[in-house]
Amino acid sequence: MTSDPYCPHPAVLRSVEPETPGVATFGMEFQEPARAAAFHHRPGQFNMVYLPGVGEVAISIASAPGEGVGLRHTIRFVGRVTNALQSLRPGAVLGLRGPYGSAWPVEEARGRDVVLVAGGLGLAPLRPAVKALLAERAQYGRLWLLYGARQPSDRLYVAEYADWERAGLELLVTVDRADASWRGAVGIVPLLFRKLALDPSRTLVLTCGPEVMMRATVHEAIDRGVAASDVYVSLERNMQCAVGLCGHCQLGPEFLCMNGPVFPYERVARFLGKEHF
């Protein structure tokens, strides 16, 4: 008999690291060692996180494959389930099922330059791609991360930037609103594109963030000569089943949970800008 794809598996919350106001990274580990051992994800995929008594929510996996014990999820406490997650302390038991969805084209990027473009919490699903690219740094050309946050205090993973830069990532950060201490760029993240010395024919662009920001990013990239088939976006809708059965996350011919969340832009271009589609 087919196993139930809706069924969550117990996982222990090992750590809660505050990131920014209203955002924290949860370190989790399956209770069953066999399940932990059998779990293999690729950068860009997501899990369904389940809180007994409250419900389930789709959260991208923020840790890279093989990065330490367990899985990390960076969560913004904004919805009904995530608000309830906010009160949990290490030791609490949650449910997890996954990994689901498509992944960033990390393998296909070998030998190419890669521009990662993140807006706000969109850095979370790109983080495993950053780690994977840097783990095999020699395989790639130039690596840029363009990151935009609302204000300096909203930046994720600040403590890791120095390591990433040492490992060969060129990091450009911009904020919408600077504070007194901010010495960096101010403005929207797609504008950072204009600072790059791109060779468009050898460049892949991976972007995740608010849809309006991703659309602007795509246009900047294409304006700079990057092929639409070399631009990847990670989309978000209401994902409930995560297995392409419930219909909540549909965008035209795609179920985002199953065919996405990561798409080559040209595959979704027709519907992405269509208001309310």
Add this chain to the structure above:
Amino acid sequence: MIAQPLTVLNTRRAPRPRLGVFKFASCDGCQLSLLDCEDELLAVADRVEIAFFREATRRPLEGSFDVSLVEGSVSAPEQEAEIRDVRARSRFLITLGACASHGGIQALRNFSRVDDALAIVYATPETISTLPSSRPASDYVHVDLELPGCPINKRQLLSVLAQMLSGGKPRIDQHALCLDCKRQNVVCVLVAHGSPCLGPVTSTGCGVLCPSYDRPCFSCFGPAPQPNTASLAERFQAIGLSADHIRRLFQMFYNQAPEFLEEARRHE
């Protein structure tokens, strides 16, 4: 006022959360729905401290409440201060029923002069102190959740309490009633019998009570989100309803809901 997270309700070791039940201008039917829970009421009493409930206990009003259930509309001058007092004592305030959220049946008097109504109803109208209109609690204070219905559905109330006790912010379904009619195999009384059913513009929650007895919905749970009342009213006209009949359909339990108020006006 911003509602606090309800996480304390999830902690078994913490004192039981305090629940208050308050009555304003109403028929008591919603409070009775709570008493009508019978078996479940014992489980509720086990998990929460029912710290104030005039219908059921004699304890005086004192202290603060984790959850307050408010029945009835604000109709008398002293109730304006009372609802503010309840709010100040409450972390999470839930209104029960059509009166508390939209003024209820007694808000029909909002369509006329209150003095005229007093003269009809009371032998000595000069002894009656009342506000010119029947108002919802949300006209005076922040409301965290409105449970619809005239009266409320006890299953929906229990579901809300269970969700809060499990540590989540409670949610209720608010789609059109039709979705539940179809889930329960109830044949559409509008399509199959030509009955003027308000189900397509009415929020779910009643358990499709009337349609399951071949009766049209009278919208005692009020408007669903974005109700297309104009299209439904046009259909009613096509099946032979008079403008006056249509107006009265929209001027019942939720006569003050903006969408129904406006639709009724179109048929005056």
Add this chain to the structure above:
Amino acid sequence: MVNTSAVVMEKSELGNLIARLWAEGYTVVGPTLAQGAIVFDELRTADQLPIGWTDEQEPGSYRLKRRDDGAYFGYAVGPHSWKKYLFPARLTLFSIERTADSFAVHQGSTDVPRYAFLGVRSCDLHAIAVQDRTFLHGPYVDPHYERRRERAFIIAVQCGTAASTCFCASMNTGPRATQGFDLALTELPEAFVVEVGSERGGALLVGLNVRAANGEIEAAHQVTETTKRQMTRTLDTSDMPALLYENLDHARWDDVAGRCLSCTNCTMVCPTCFCHSVDEVPDLLGERSERVRQWDSCFNPELSHVAGGSTRPDIRARYRQWLTHKLASWIDQFGVSGCVGCGRCITWCPVGIDLTEEVAAIRGSDRA
């Protein structure tokens, strides 16, 4: 063509066929009268069928009428479809029990009824095949659907009458059922012609009073030919999915949004619509929760809810989603149209919106 292994069964024998199915462990379900309509429910005997009744269907209207004969199956499809058995409207998938340091998952009973569907029309056979693609043939299989589907015994009935809302002929899904059944009945004035569609279908007939068919086969063929000629409604599906994809900004969407109630009825009566929600239903003690799956609808604003609101915040967006999915993106996703031409969405729309008219209007002023 009618299957050459067809036999003839007297009408009075239908009761024995139903009894045989029950005896073999099937729960027999089929059409019966209730609440002023022909609905599906359990059938113990043949006289529970709506014998001598028919239906008159128009956009937004359904009425039962007496026939002037004693036909067993002299009506078109009603408000129910077989998905209510294969994909129940409300189903507890499993329950979660909190334990001292974890939680346990308790699967619900896997002992689901073995259904025998009596009276499945050609459009509905196609609809079952469409839902099979969703629930069984994708990367993930739904075990709840699978369990019910693989055990179901299907007795089709060839349509002898078309409602005004029927348009299966233009969708190439009827009126003649050609596959996907165990048995198929064609009702003649005095008897049924029974086509055998599977080995277990043939096995069921053993011991029942049937005889070889002769001239009845041609008569049976004429039944569906006549029904086909009765059908007046059509849906032109040429250029799908492109027609709708290229007209996402058509003015007609605003027009239909003025009429549509967003009440979800069309999606509920649709035999292929599969959208659903899974809700957490905790008990009062905080010890157990049920994971409850229910039919949901793209007309429910909650369906597309994300932090920050609904992705489809108005009726225009929701109607457009439904129609483009049903007739266009369904083809991209599953290789077939999501519409089988049963006409239920036309009849059971409280304000009588007719998708064939909406498509015709868009087609008539393509890229307006």
